[in-house]
Amino acid sequence: MTRIGYARVSTIDQDLDQQLSKLKAEGCAIIRSEKISGGSREGRDELATVIEFLRPGDELLVTRLDRLGRDTRDVLNIVHECEQRGAFVTVLDPHVTTRGDMGHMVLTVLGMVAQMERRFIKERQREGIERAKAKGVYRGGRQRFDRSEICRLYQNGIGPAAIARLVGCSRMQVYRIVNEQEVHHTKMA
Structure with missing residues (x-):
């Protein structure tokens, strides 16, 4: 065991x-x-x-x-x-x-309790954001990673795992950012 x-x-x-x-x-x-x-x-x-x-x-x-x-x-x-x-x-x-x-x-x-607690937290967060927007003080969440840097590294042939280690994020986040960028460029073309 x-x-x-x-x-x-x-x-x-x-x-x-x-x-x-x-x-x-x-x-x-x-x-x-x-x-x-x-x-x-x-x-x-x-x-x-x-x-x-x-x-x-x-x-x-x-x-x-x-x-x-x-x-x-x-x-x-x-x-x-x-x-x-x-x-x-x-x-x-x-x-x-x-x-x-x-x-x-x-x-x-x-x-079930943990899931309910998570829903309550999200609801309170949403209400707080709405109040902050109404007061004009909400700026949105901060970006944790330089998305353009991740895309540049990827375009230079560096693999997602290596990028994740360099930037300090997960491989899945690298894939998401690269895919978002590719979708954005496709729409612009």
Whole structure:
């Protein structure tokens, strides 16, 4: 049996250290981490790698359920995939495991609460943006990456993985930016 840790934060300026420390303290032989939104599974390559690596009797550990996913259906699908491989999922805070029937119920409820919380946050954020726009003080979110630099590097033959490392973003973000640029140029032609 191998204990495999998975850590995730949503943005590149967030820190993974606390999650990594907790997973190491729990005896995880392998820990994979990524900096990407948990709103969907798209682009979460490290999570896919972890699930693919799981063998019967292995245990996937996360510090909190929202590190696994923000959508209840997504979380339950991930748990199901792990169980199809004969592995278990354990959440450290609060401590819940899928080794027993009660763990499944608790994970489902926690997933639903996390999803509701995310909806409430988005609603409050949207309301705040509307108020700021009405006052004329809203400027929009800041761009985290120089999109033109990413496109220039790509056009110079540098691969998406290398660009992602240079700029500090995910490979999927590089693909999105390059595709957006190509669509924009196609429309302009």
